[in-house]
Amino acid sequence: MQAQWKSNGDYTPPNVLGVFPLAAMINHSCTPNAVRTFSNGCMVAHACQAIPAGAEVLWSYIPPTLVTVDRRRAIKKRHGFVCKCERCMIEAKELRKDLLPVNLKQALDNADKWNEGMLDMSRIDEASKRQLCAATIHLEETLFSSKSLSNEVKRHLRVGYTNLHFNYFNSMLAAAQQQGQQQQNVQALVLQSATQLHFAYCSSNNTSTEHLSVLHLCYELANASGGNAAFWTEAMKRAHMTRYGPLGSSLISVRNCMVHTRTILRQRDGYLQVQYNFL
């Protein structure tokens, strides 16, 4: 933005920064019950989970799409405290690498290298794409199928490996477009994984922007496989309104709200099929 400002004499962003003392009172959790967006110069906060009387309102200071070690490091660096939320504590307890079986530890190590951020698929060679897919499948077959880990920690872990999943989705779907008759098989595989990710988000970071884009992808893939599912259903509308309030009731305003998000659909060379249909 600063570079754009320097080079374009007419450019003025609508807003830049502000102080929100009420928002500053809200504490952090890696499994938040509130989310915030901006509209018309105001900060807007909604409950993304039911908040019972007596409970604290909590939101996440950082993106949910990080594993425990990275979340704690980011929180410590930016905010000066060690997160001891429910998610961090249960993950730290059940995923201690010195106590994990070798195969689970290996799956995590393989997955970590593909989870550091969104990859530009146009710059990834085919061998690396195969490694990415193998790491994702390995994680699915080991950790996510493990009987020694609780369902709760498996859900949190899926969310923590969002970047891996998104890179995998982008890679698979881009390849599927070139594969003709194999396309539906690949889309079905991606849909299966995306659906699991959606359910993980429901309990871990409901209606985060990553969650909403996964939902969009699920609906699109369900239709691509020959289904006839309506996209903008009341349930979809409610999911978006949970985050965006009344702005979430209109697909057009949702597209505007989500235009800045770093989602699969914003990724260069990412999944383009939905580009002109939904976002």
Next chain:
Amino acid sequence: MTIDPKDLSTLYFGAKAEEKELNDDKDSNAEVFFVNPSIVVQTATKDGNKVVHGRGILAVKDIAAGDCIFVTPPTVGVNIESIKSKVRESDIALEELAMEDLIDQMMEDIQSRRIKKINSFLCLMGSTKDNGKEVTIDMLNGQDDTEVWSEEELQGLGRKEMKDTLLKNGKRRRTKDFLTHHLLIFDIL
């Protein structure tokens, strides 16, 4: 004004902002503003020097998923026009320029004794039941003009104190790190 937490259309679609008369009261932050009555601010409680529990926001009644918790404008917002020329003319990072602009405005509010704004800023400095300064939602939002701070306390507030207040959480906070906490970036595109 009574607002249904499930229907905030008038707040969202700018009708209030467009229809509202210009407000000359610079000490007011009442343009578009809603806080769910089911939340309260919890002030920190100390036992000696030890913090028993910190500040936070609590629900006093059940809040359903999707319910609005609050809609608030910033107490202080960066003056885009004032930093526009500075961005072009200097190599100072945008975050630093924005920070300085915010502190300029806060100091001007303090020097002009705009009590509502001062209450809002000073709530960020921390209040506990021990020092008798209860933090309320109205105070945080710049809606309360009760003079709870002495002239002596206000005299001691300078740029350094304001900057330290905004950056106080965490150690060796750089401006850019601070921006992800107390200051939250608007829609910037």
